[in-house]
Amino acid sequence: xxxxxxxxxxxxxxxxxxxxxxxxxxxxxxxxxxxxxxxxxxxxxxxxxxxxxxxxxxxxxxxxxxxxxxxxxxxxxxxxxxxxxxxxxxxxxxxxxxxxxxxxxxxxxxxxxxxxxxxxxxxxxxxxxxxxxxxxxxxxxxxxxxxxxxxxxxxxxxxxxxxxxxxxxxxxxxxxxxxxxxxxxxxxxxxxxxxxxxxxxxxxxxxxxxxxxxxxxxxxxxxxxxxxxxxxxxxxxxxxxxxxxxxxxxxxxxxxxxxxxxxxxxxxxxxxxxxxxxxxxxxxxxxxxxxxxxxxxxxxxxxxxxxxxxxxxxxxxxxxxxxxxxxxxxxxxxxxxxxxxxxxxxxxxxxxxxxxxxxxxxxxxxxxxxxxxxxxxxxxxxxxxxxxxxxxxxxxxxxxxxxxxxxxxxxxxxxxxxxxxxxxxxxxxxxxxxxxxxxxxxxxxxxxxxxxxxxxxxxxxxxxxxxxxxxxxxxxxxxxxxxxxxxxxxxxxxxxxxxxxxxx
Amino acid sequence: xxxxxxxxxxxxxxxxxxxxxxxxxxxxxxxxxxxxxxxxxxxxxxxxxxxxxxxxxxxxxxxxxxxxxxxxxxxxxxxxxxxxxxxxxxxxxxxxxxxxxxxxxxxxxxxxxxxxxxxxxxxxxxxxxxxxxxxxxxxxxxxxxxxxxxxxxxxxxxxxxxxxxxxxxxxxxxxxxxxxxxxxxxxxxxxxxxxxxxxxxxxxxxxxxxxxxxxxxxxxxxxxxxxxxxxxxxxxxxxxxxxxxxxxxxxxxxxxxxxxxxxxxxxxxxxxxxxxxxxxxxxxxxxxxxxxxxxxxxxxxx
Numbered sequence: 052x053x054x055x056x057x058x059x060x061x062x063x064x065x066x067x068x069x070x071x072x073x074x075x076x077x078x079x080x081x082x083x084x085x086x087x088x089x090x091x092x093x094x095x096x097x098x099x100x101x102x103x104x105x106x107x108x109x110x111x112x113x114x115x116x117x118x119x120x121x122x123x124x125x126x127x128x129x130x131x132x133x134x135x136x137x138x139x140x141x142x143x144x145x146x147x148x149x150x151x152x153x154x155x156x157x158x159x160x161x162x163x164x165x166x167x168x169x170x171x172x173x174x175x176x177x178x179x180x181x182x183x184x185x186x187x188x189x190x191x192x193x194x195x196x197x198x199x200x201x202x203x204x205x206x207x208x209x210x211x212x213x214x215x216x217x218x219x220x221x222x223x224x225x226x227x228x229x230x231x232x233x234x235x236x237x238x239x240x241x242x243x244x245x246x247x248x249x250x251x252x253x254x255x256x257x258x259x260x261x262x263x264x265x266x267x268x269x270x271x272x273x274x275x276x277x278x279x280x281x282x283x284x285x286x287x288x289x290x291x292x293x294x295x296x297x298x299x300x301x302x303x304x305x306x307x308x309x310x311x312x313x314x315x316x317x318x319x320x321x322x323x324x325x326x327x328x329x330x331x332x333x334x335x336x337x338x339x340x341x342x343x344x345x346x347x348x349x350x351x352x353x354x355x356x357x358x359x360x361x362x363x364x365x366x367x368x369x370x371x372x373x374x375x376x377x378x379x380x381x382x383x384x385x386x387x388x389x390x391x392x393x394x395x396x397x398x399x400x401x402x403x404x405x406x407x408x409x410x411x412x413x414x415x416x417x418x419x420x421x422x423x424x425x426x427x428x429x430x431x432x433x434x435x436x437x438x439x440x441x442x443x444x445x446x447x448x449x450x451x452x453x454x455x456x457x458x459x460x461x462x463x464x465x466x467x468x469x470x471x472x473x474x475x476x477x478x479x480x481x482x483x484x485x486x487x488x489x490x491x492x493x494x495x496x497x498x499x500x501x502x503x504x505x506x507x508x509x510x511x512x513x514x515x516x517x518x519x520x521x522x523x524x525x526x527x528x529x530x531x532x533x534x535x536x537x538x539x540x541x542x543x544x545x546x547x548x549x550x551x552x553x554x555x
Numbered sequence: 556x557x558x559x560x561x562x563x564x565x566x567x568x569x570x571x572x573x574x575x576x577x578x579x580x581x582x583x584x585x586x587x588x589x590x591x592x593x594x595x596x597x598x599x600x601x602x603x604x605x606x607x608x609x610x611x612x613x614x615x616x617x618x619x620x621x622x623x624x625x626x627x628x629x630x631x632x633x634x635x636x637x638x639x640x641x642x643x644x645x646x647x648x649x650x651x652x653x654x655x656x657x658x659x660x661x662x663x664x665x666x667x668x669x670x671x672x673x674x675x676x677x678x679x680x681x682x683x684x685x686x687x688x689x690x691x692x693x694x695x696x697x698x699x700x701x702x703x704x705x706x707x708x709x710x711x712x713x714x715x716x717x718x719x720x721x722x723x724x725x726x727x728x729x730x731x732x733x734x735x736x737x738x739x740x741x742x743x744x745x746x747x748x749x750x751x752x753x754x755x756x757x758x759x760x761x762x763x764x765x766x767x768x769x770x771x772x773x774x775x776x777x778x779x780x781x782x783x784x785x786x787x788x789x790x791x792x793x794x795x796x797x798x799x800x801x802x803x804x805x806x807x808x809x810x811x812x813x814x815x816x817x818x819x820x821x822x823x824x825x826x827x828x829x830x831x832x833x834x835x836x837x838x839x840x841x842x843x844x845x846x847x848x849x850x851x852x853x854x855x856x857x
Contacts, residue, residue: 079816082576087568191566350777351556358556386784394813403568522556 105283766796795828
């Protein structure tokens with residue numbers, strides 16, 4: 052990307068189409084855009100409490116930790132590190148609130164959820180800015196994807212409150228009880244919505260544990276819960292790190308655990324819940340295959356690849372991180388991908404023209420860099436498109452891809468959780484399916500072909516909870532999401548997602 | 556995904572210096588157009604004046620002239636006289652515009668007479684009937700014939716550039732738009748020795764709805780990009796019909812920038828077929844310069 056300056060307007064007006072460049076460039080030079088910073092500022096208090104029984108309280112642990120803006124490495128606030136006494140207080144509050152909340156008339160519960168959804172819409176800009184400051188994702192995504200989906204999720208589930216009998220025909224759906232919900236840092240507020248909305252719609256009470264690097268929007272949501280006068284104790288938010296999560300999982304008075312995060316932690320949680328009365332749903336990692344057949348609409352598939360792996364810096368559990376391309380078009384796809392990659396703008400997440408923001412944390416950046424090293428060491432070829440220099444502070448990784456990848460390479464098997472694509476090839480549909488399924492994971496997959504019969508045939512054979520056909524990373528509150536194999540079990544969203552929060 | 560991608564260009568936030576730059580670029584890319592049965596010499600002369608000096612209010616640097624004035628063949632002599640000595644080119648629709656439903660000989664005669672009368676650029680229409688009937692080779696042949704006519708040195712030693720109108724609103728599907736684009740680009744390449752900007756592809760006549768939509772323009776840009784990658788030749792692009800606001804024009808330029816690159820951000824390779832767009836571009840440009848919006852009546856018509 053060249054940095055054309057703005058004072059050469061006259062030059063661009065000259066009628067000089069005859070100047071033919073003899074060399075063919077793989078990626079064109081683009082004009083740059085002036086900074087377009089999101090100007091709304093949202094105040095963040097210097098130190099945050101825990102949200103227990105409808106009020107913000109200081110942590111009994113007396114411990115706090117910093118949360119920073121990963122684009123600047125500046126401290127945003129101090130977050131309470133919930134200890135055993137805090138978790139216990141939150142679970143007790145949820146238990147105490149359960150009796151009344153579960154007996155609240157369903158149409159009354161629905162009113163709270165509708166009100167919550169409306170209030171989120173009204174405060175959307177503030178929430179989007181906060182999400183971007185705390186997590187590093189581009190404002191374009193938090194504004195256009197995360198926050199609208201959060202509101203949609205509450206609207207959708209508000210509608211279910213008084214219709215649960217129709218969702219489970221012939222049964223009498225009852226709440227499960229106190230739900231312990233542990234969420235990740237990649238879509239902080241959206242994951243909170245995915246957990247809270249169905250639980251509340253079904254009459255449960257909740258203790259939510261946000262990820263340690265991204266607690267701020269969950270705490271802002273707590274303010275909104277106060278505004279809408281949700282009865283105290285129905286939702287409690289205990290911030291903290293992994294240890295806080297462990298205490299919540301192991302708390303004897305929790306009826307259900309819902310976890311979204313890494314497969315490694317998911318396995319530990321499953322072990323901790325084994326042999327207890329606790330119900331469990333897990334939404335874990337993935338190494339999802341995005342399969343491009345030679346008869347696909349290639350330019351659309353390129354968009355699908357971009358959406359699949361470079362959305363949210365690749366911090367997406369269902370990211371299409373393993374690209375499987377039919378050999379006959381592999382070179383063409385690589386050329387187009389290089390061209391497209393050059394138009395992605397990396398940098399300040401609060402700039403409205405940024406496509407790829409900051410990596411969420413120093414730790415995650417280190418993980419990504421380790422995989423880039425491993426990939427090179429194992430013999431794959433890393434392609435990065437050079438761009439303007441990245442900011443000096445903050446955690447950054449340019450979007451990139453690996454070619455010459457062997458299916459046995461580490462980067463083709465393990466989840467990187469960053470803007471790193473691995474490209475593999477295949478020759479026949481059966482080889483594509485075999486390669487796609489040859490993974491411990493099974494969260495999502497994509498299939499690109501203009502031939503309907505091939506789409507249905509391949510989609511049916513893929514072991515993945517979600518299969519996107521001629522699109523990728525599309526989310527909807529009505530559509531169930533969840534995995535196979537080591538990507539977890541249970542579904543979130545839609546009618547299927549309600550099942551985890553009712554006893555029949 | 557095509558439509559989603561097209562929408563993504565409208566989400567770019569173009570401010571301050573970038574905005575001024577793109578507004579000026581857009582003004583320089585205008586094909587100010589009037590294609591009405593009631594067009595009069597006086598109206599065409601007015602349009603020509605506006606093309607040369609889009610605005611009386613002095614700006615530094617001065618507001619650029621439009622790229623061309625686009626009229627029916629009968630009014631080409633009027634436009635040619637009014638634009639003589641300026642940088643603004645005379646474009647004429649021809650080949651039985653807008654339907655193309657005439658014998659090829661008559662359509663070619665239409666082209667030659669427009670060039671002889673002073674046209675620098677010919678905006679031809681393809682036979683959508685032949686295309687939709689599957690007679691693709693006929694379409695390719697007619698494009699080659701018209702290109703040859705444009706290249707033939709006629710009276711006064713004149714040749715012309717060619718813009719090929721697909722009339723995408725009648726082709727209906729995105730697949731057809733891409734197929735028609737490729738067909739035209741291949742036909743042109745078959746004639747050989749095409750220089751950059753000698754040939755444009757253009758969305759619409761302006762007589763059929765929908766005209767230039769962003770997904771349709773994107774498909775055509777992609778065809779141009781792939782053609783350039785394969786041959787090294789830069790084909791031009793002209794969306795026409797439906798682009799009325801400065802904001803829409805900027806969205807299109809962002810799309811060109813991110814699909815083809817900055818090389819195409821020149822009137823030699825990109826045009827807007829429009830008439831009311833000019834005034835909105837001027838309003839926005841003056842707003843950037845003065846901080847105030849002008850009223851519509853502060854600008855001459857068209």
